Amino acid sequence: MQVMALIYGDASRWDAFSADEREAVYAQYRAFSDEARKAGVMAGGAELASTRDATTVRVRDGESLVTDGPYAEVKEALGGYFVFECESMNEAVEYAAKIPGAQHGAIEVRPIYVDPAAEGAAT
Numbered sequence: 001m002q003v004m005a006l007i008y009g010d011a012s013r014w015d016a017f018s019a020d021e022r023e024a025v026y027a028q029y030r031a032f033s034d035e036a037r038k039a040g041v042m043a044g045g046a047e048l049a050s051t052r053d054a055t056t057v058r059v060r061d062g063e064s065l066v067t068d069g070p071y072a073e074v075k076e077a078l079g080g081y082f083v084f085e086c087e088s089m090n091e092a093v094e095y096a097a098k099i100p101g102a103q104h105g106a107i108e109v110r111p112i113y114v115d116p117a118a119e120g121a122a123t
Contacts, residue, residue: 001086001087004083005095005107005108006081007107009076009079014079029099032100041091042083043084082099
């Protein structure tokens with residue numbers, strides 16, 4: 001099964017880190033990524049740019065409404081994600097607990113929906 005591990009954290013905390021503190025966190029993420037890749041669990045992932053760089057699009061009555069910024073002001077924002085290929089949700093949760101952001105933020109683990117009607121369809 002494929003799952004997404006969505007990494008939520010307090011961006012103001014990250015903004016307050018020194019360059020050395022940020023590099024230490026990146027080293028933890030590199031180590032985790034290497035471990036998950038070697039285990040054959042890592043299917044992908046990326047860090048997201050700051051919510052300051054976000055653009056939100058809504059369509060209402062056929063009209064696109066575009067605003068600068070995230071869809072909502074929240075303390076913990078989505079900062080990145082991993083896609084895991086796991087045998088079970090329990091295995092996915094075990095890997096999510098190893099993500100460095102789990103130590104000070106939250107990791108939402110959600111199965112990736114597979115449309116049964118689309119399985120086996122030509123791409």
